Amino acid sequence: MKRVLDILLRYLVAAFSLLFLWQIGAWALGPYLLPAPLDVLEAWAQAMRGPDLPMHVRSSALRVLAAMALAWAVAFPLGILLGYRRLIDRYVSPMVFLTYPLPKIVLLPVFLTLFGLGDLSRILLIALTTGYQILVVTRDGIRHLDARYLDAFRTLGGSPAQLVRHVLMPAALPSAMTSLKVGSGTAVAVLFMAESFATQSGLGFLIMDAWGRGDQLEMFCGILSMSLLGLVVYESCHIAEKVLCRWKQLENRR
Amino acid sequence: MNDGMLRVVSLSKRFGQNTVLSDISFTLPAGSSLSIIGPSGCGKSTLLSIIAGLTNAGEGQVMLPPSWKTAFILQDYGLFPWKSVRDNLALPLQLRGVGRAERFAAADAMQKELGLEGLEQRFPVQLSGGQRQRVAIGRALISRPDLLLMDEPFAALDAITREHLQNLLLDVWQRRRMSFMLVTHNVAEAVFLGRYIMVLGTKPATMKLWLENPCFGSTSSRNSDTYFSLIRKVHRALEEAETPLREREPA
Numbered sequence: 001m002k003r004v005l006d007i008l009l010r011y012l013v014a015a016f017s018l019l020f021l022w023q024i025g026a027w028a029l030g031p032y033l034l035p036a037p038l039d040v041l042e043a044w045a046q047a048m049r050g051p052d053l054p055m056h057v058r059s060s061a062l063r064v065l066a067a068m069a070l071a072w073a074v075a076f077p078l079g080i081l082l083g084y085r086r087l088i089d090r091y092v093s094p095m096v097f098l099t100y101p102l103p104k105i106v107l108l109p110v111f112l113t114l115f116g117l118g119d120l121s122r123i124l125l126i127a128l129t130t131g132y133q134i135l136v137v138t139r140d141g142i143r144h145l146d147a148r149y150l151d152a153f154r155t156l157g158g159s160p161a162q163l164v165r166h167v168l169m170p171a172a173l174p175s176a177m178t179s180l181k182v183g184s185g186t187a188v189a190v191l192f193m194a195e196s197f198a199t200q201s202g203l204g205f206l207i208m209d210a211w212g213r214g215d216q217l218e219m220f221c222g223i224l225s226m227s228l229l230g231l232v233v234y235e236s237c238h239i240a241e242k243v244l245c246r247w248k249q250l251e252n253r254r
Numbered sequence: 255m256n257d258g259m260l261r262v263v264s265l266s267k268r269f270g271q272n273t274v275l276s277d278i279s280f281t282l283p284a285g286s287s288l289s290i291i292g293p294s295g296c297g298k299s300t301l302l303s304i305i306a307g308l309t310n311a312g313e314g315q316v317m318l319p320p321s322w323k324t325a326f327i328l329q330d331y332g333l334f335p336w337k338s339v340r341d342n343l344a345l346p347l348q349l350r351g352v353g354r355a356e357r358f359a360a361a362d363a364m365q366k367e368l369g370l371e372g373l374e375q376r377f378p379v380q381l382s383g384g385q386r387q388r389v390a391i392g393r394a395l396i397s398r399p400d401l402l403l404m405d406e407p408f409a410a411l412d413a414i415t416r417e418h419l420q421n422l423l424l425d426v427w428q429r430r431r432m433s434f435m436l437v438t439h440n441v442a443e444a445v446f447l448g449r450y451i452m453v454l455g456t457k458p459a460t461m462k463l464w465l466e467n468p469c470f471g472s473t474s475s476r477n478s479d480t481y482f483s484l485i486r487k488v489h490r491a492l493e494e495a496e497t498p499l500r501e502r503e504p505a
Contacts, residue, residue, distance in 0.1 A: 152332025154308060155325070156393075158349040166345065170336035247336045247377040 032216060040220040047221050052206075057225050059201040063119055064191050064233060067126035068184065074127070075134035076176055080168050082135075083142025096135065104129045105193050112198060122194040129190045130183040137179040141172040174241070174248040181237035188230040203229065258284040258319055260305070260401060260433065265314035267300055274300050276458045278314070282450065284400070285431040287470065289448030291438055291488065293496045296456040298437040302326070302403045305435070318401070325399035329406045331390035333378040339365070339389055340374035346397040364392040368422065384415040388422070395426065402434040409439065420446055421473050428471070441492065445484045446476060453488060455495035463491040 019037045026036040047053040082089040115121035153167050195204025207222035260282040267275040274297030290298045303309040306326045340361045347357035368388045408416045449470040453463035469475040
């Protein structure tokens with residue numbers, strides 16, 4: 001309990017320091033360039049009551065969550081497969097590593113053409129960005145898995161499916177969860193880009209639309225919402241990691 | 255059928271040019287125990303691994319009664335760090351499809367038998383070396399093996415813990431009467447835990463000595479004269495087993 005309070009206190013101090021810096025900036029630049037934090041917070045609280053902002057938040061949140069779920073569902077099993085099956089890895093990995101450095105965001109117009117202007121193309125794009133990181137990290141995690149665990153499992157005599165469930169998946173989970181957490185930041189950034197074209201919904205649209213109209217206050221409401229969305233997604237991953245990989249936390253604490 | 259015993263017949267094993275086992279033959283009756291001792295690199299662990307079916311025999315044969323179940327405790331215990339004590343203990347049963355309630359009951363009983371009460375929620379990283387070894391023994395015993403194979407089971411433990419666990423193993427054997435084989439570097443341990451004691455040599459990796467230990471089976475045997483004379487015998491055989499190796503080394 002004391003630790004929780006301590007963490008809370010430190011985060012509050014950090015939040016206030018940031019708001020203070022923001023306030024100084026607002027004084028220096030004036031309300032047209034940088035609206036004051038209290039004005040933004042007030043406008044944001046107001047807008048969250050109306051139908052528009054919550055709707056944008058909802059569609060952004062759904063997109064990023066669907067994308068991250070999709071990324072996990074494809075990349076984690078595939079990473080385990082590539083890490084464990086050297087033969088498949090030999091042929092598939094060069095493909096992965098050739099395309100890995102490609103900034104996936106440049107494919108946005110291609111995806112919009114291929115998969116239409118709806119949510120699908122945007123979700124796929126975000127999933128692709130996040131999924132690559134999970135894939136690469138999971139594969140490496142399995143490749144460097146201590147052979148002792150494989151030997152130990154062999155002495156117990158389980159099936160390949162049981163090997164995946166009891167050894168490979170839990171062994172790869174901590175690093176894959178970390179990459180999901182780190183990737184959540186990239187996911188929200190790609191979300192912004194993917195929402196700033198050819199759509200009428202989402203925080204990316206809201207921000208660019210308000211910017212075009214010169215509505216600084218609304219634009220900052222969008223920016224604030226997007227930051228909070230990023231924070232919530234990141235922290236959710238962080239908590240999930242702590243709960244699911246408790247053994248790893250204990251190991252690190254030693 | 256081979257009437258309830260493990261039979262190894264002229265077993266040899268080579269890795270490339272390196273002969274790690276050469277013409278090993280012995281039998282181990284059901285409910286008995288065998289300590290294998292020898293210099294490093296003499297193929298002791300390979301012998302266990304072949305009997306466990308993890309490594310193929312090169313030449314020769316290993317014959318086990320078809321009904322026998324074996325369990326293997328690896329040198330570093332092989333516990334899974336992501337599983338709690340209870341889940342590690344219950345895993346062999348889980349792999350065989352035993353239901354949750356039944357396997358947890360078995361795990362709890364095993365904890366009681368091995369003095370691990372209250373630790374079921376702990377992860378291996380939260381245990382002492384001795385506790386970890388107990389969990390490894392429990393995980394091996396939970397499927398009620400007829401033959402328990404152990405590769406230097408107590409090597410990483412301090413002297414006191416080691417002695418406790420040797421006694422514990424003997425206790426368990428008194429109750430369950432499974433056969434067991436262990437590989438060790440420790441002469442006293444080999445004599446204390448072996449109904450039979452095998453000394454292996456290197457180059458050639460043949461059996462140097464096969465001894466029967468009449469005082470095996472009681473924790474008080476540590477004080478008997480037979481025990482000490484056996485230790486001396488094994489010790490001498492070990493020194494002889496190592497001599498050819500030393501002579502080959504450049505002056």
